[in-house]
Amino acid sequence: MITKKENVDALEKFSENLEIEGRSLWQDAAIRFKRNKAAMVSLVILALIILSVIFAPMLSQYAFDDTDWYAMHVAPSSEHLFGTDSLGRDLFVRTLIGGRISLMVGVLGAFVAVVIGTVYGATSGFIGGRTDRIMMRILEILYSIPFMFLVIVLVTFFGRNIYLIFVAIGAIAWLDMARIVRGQTLSLRNKEFIEAAHVSGVSQWNIIRRHIIPNVLGIVAVYSTLLVPSMILTESFLSFLGLGVQEPMTSWGALLQEGAQTMELAIWQLIFPATFMVLTLFCFNYIGDGLRDALDPKDR
Amino acid sequence: MFKFIFKRILEAIPTMLILITVSFFLMRFAPGNPFSSERTLPPQVMENINAKYGLDKPVFVQYTTYLGNVLQGDLGPSFKYKDFTVNELVADALPVSAKIGVVAFVFSLIFGVSVGTLAALRQNSWLDYAVMSTAMLGIVMPSFVLAPVLIYIFSIGLGWFPAGGWMDGSWHYMVLPVLAMAMMYVATFARITRGSMIEVLNSNFIRTARAKGLSYRYIVLKHALKPAMLPVVSYMGPAFVGIITGSVVIETIFGLPGIGKLFVNAAFNRDYSLVMGVTILIGFLFILFNAIVDILLAYVDPKIRY
Numbered sequence A: 001m002i003t004k005k006e007n008v009d010a011l012e013k014f015s016e017n018l019e020i021e022g023r024s025l026w027q028d029a030a031i032r033f034k035r036n037k038a039a040m041v042s043l044v045i046l047a048l049i050i051l052s053v054i055f056a057p058m059l060s061q062y063a064f065d066d067t068d069w070y071a072m073h074v075a076p077s078s079e080h081l082f083g084t085d086s087l088g089r090d091l092f093v094r095t096l097i098g099g100r101i102s103l104m105v106g107v108l109g110a111f112v113a114v115v116i117g118t119v120y121g122a123t124s125g126f127i128g129g130r131t132d133r134i135m136m137r138i139l140e141i142l143y144s145i146p147f148m149f150l151v152i153v154l155v156t157f158f159g160r161n162i163y164l165i166f167v168a169i170g171a172i173a174w175l176d177m178a179r180i181v182r183g184q185t186l187s188l189r190n191k192e193f194i195e196a197a198h199v200s201g202v203s204q205w206n207i208i209r210r211h212i213i214p215n216v217l218g219i220v221a222v223y224s225t226l227l228v229p230s231m232i233l234t235e236s237f238l239s240f241l242g243l244g245v246q247e248p249m250t251s252w253g254a255l256l257q258e259g260a261q262t263m264e265l266a267i268w269q270l271i272f273p274a275t276f277m278v279l280t281l282f283c284f285n286y287i288g289d290g291l292r293d294a295l296d297p298k299d300r
Numbered sequence B: 001m002f003k004f005i006f007k008r009i010l011e012a013i014p015t016m017l018i019l020i021t022v023s024f025f026l027m028r029f030a031p032g033n034p035f036s037s038e039r040t041l042p043p044q045v046m047e048n049i050n051a052k053y054g055l056d057k058p059v060f061v062q063y064t065t066y067l068g069n070v071l072q073g074d075l076g077p078s079f080k081y082k083d084f085t086v087n088e089l090v091a092d093a094l095p096v097s098a099k100i101g102v103v104a105f106v107f108s109l110i111f112g113v114s115v116g117t118l119a120a121l122r123q124n125s126w127l128d129y130a131v132m133s134t135a136m137l138g139i140v141m142p143s144f145v146l147a148p149v150l151i152y153i154f155s156i157g158l159g160w161f162p163a164g165g166w167m168d169g170s171w172h173y174m175v176l177p178v179l180a181m182a183m184m185y186v187a188t189f190a191r192i193t194r195g196s197m198i199e200v201l202n203s204n205f206i207r208t209a210r211a212k213g214l215s216y217r218y219i220v221l222k223h224a225l226k227p228a229m230l231p232v233v234s235y236m237g238p239a240f241v242g243i244i245t246g247s248v249v250i251e252t253i254f255g256l257p258g259i260g261k262l263f264v265n266a267a268f269n270r271d272y273s274l275v276m277g278v279t280i281l282i283g284f285l286f287i288l289f290n291a292i293v294d295i296l297l298a299y300v301d302p303k304i305r306y
Helices: A005-021 A025-035 A037-059 A091-127 A129-143 A147-158 A162-189 A192-199 A204-240 A252-261 A268-295 B002-028 B043-052 B059-071 B086-121 B126-140 B143-157 B171-201 B204-211 B216-228 B230-254 B259-269 B272-300
Strands: none
Touching: A025 A037, A025 A268, A037 A091, A037 A268, A091 A129, A091 A162, A091 A204, A091 A252, A091 A268, A129 A162, A129 B002, A147 A162, A147 A204, A147 B002, A147 B230, A147 B259, A147 B272, A162 A204, A192 A204, A204 A252, A204 A268, A204 B143, A252 A268, A252 B143, A268 B126, A268 B143, B002 B059, B002 B272, B086 B126, B086 B171, B086 B216, B086 B230, B086 B259, B086 B272, B126 B171, B143 B171, B143 B230, B171 B216, B171 B230, B204 B216, B216 B230, B230 B259, B230 B272, B259 B272
């Protein structure tokens, strides 16, 4: 029957159509993501924040460390959009410069965590067996160590150094990542299409490159977006205690700490940095949620 | 079940040993010490001090001595507060943190789970949306932003609660710290409960229960709640850890004489033995609580037990 010419034509046409309409996992996800209003709005706001954090300080007539003894604790005005701090420094510029540091620490910290976590988790999950058991045991031990306290100790004893903070924060956060990636790899390893690839003689490395990595990438992407806000929070936590970024450089956590001390006198010193930070965290969380829904619809 | 509990407790021992070892060597190799601060002491005096605290012995001997003492529950003398032992300082500070921490933990668990359940039962209603957007705010608003805002509104503005201090734990000194600490976990518990409750309510055995004609209330309380609690129980560990860690900031903001404050002061003063003692104590609490959570999980989910 199938040899009939019209059937063959119909089939060909059908397969052509399939080709046109066929969408990859990623295109599908992109469409679902675009339908998510909260995530799209967050994306736009976040882009605006990032652009202004990068470019706006250059356009301002004030530098972040310009002190002005005649303009201490000035309320927001057309001259100082967000007012000034206790040393007469322009808060608008300081908030944006602080945002630069916070976002940078957030992204770099998340990057460190993602790289370590993915490599560790993928290795553990893919090799399996005794190696997997030992690696997971190590992970469990690390889980029980009060890292925040060790970081505080490290920072007070070995100097307040921004690179140390990157490393310390990144080193705390990779644990969850490793667990997630390991779980994903473990379940992938036994899937039929991996077996099929093995049977058809695909090399180990090519299986990892062609099948494992693309399938793990989704969850890594989701988790990285959710990791950035938690990294920003950790940095702010340290800066709030006075252990993070040092004067005259600043970050949102450091600004919040100054703002909290002078809030009876000058509430704007707390409000503006707090708004920026909370808004950024909001955006990252909604984007992360949107990505998760887009990449893993059954998880909803 | 007892076998599981026994095994779980046995597993905690190496973790504890590693924690003690790591913090001991971290302290020993840290530059500077509490006695090398303002003026240089005569060498004889230094020698005496070192001898008193056992710092003149080889590192390995110091380590085994310390390990032995810790295992007997003795955290040694404080380097900075010379008349106190670490145990005494901790004994003063721990009840304060424990009181706030326990209240915050219980509050966030009960409130978060009930709000999350409500939101799940009225999925996509205005109540659901209100709860979930407030929860999102609670998650992204860190305690060190929330605390000053609460102080600004309720202490400076309305004058309802004091802005700080402890006063032997009288309740209106506790309200703001507990709120500031708990908000994030209320929000997280609510989100987790809502998610898992919706999933459970959509599963087959709930449909069966409905088909049998059981009342909705009975189904939710008797059938859905226990399986829906699974992710909630597993989040209890991280929440506990987060509340203890958060106490560092909260106690600094509100000026409470708790463990967190003690720890930060000790770190700034380079009081080795105190820092070490507190780190080990908190690590012990983490390990203990993680073990409890695992045992609870095994109780809720039979799959883990076998």
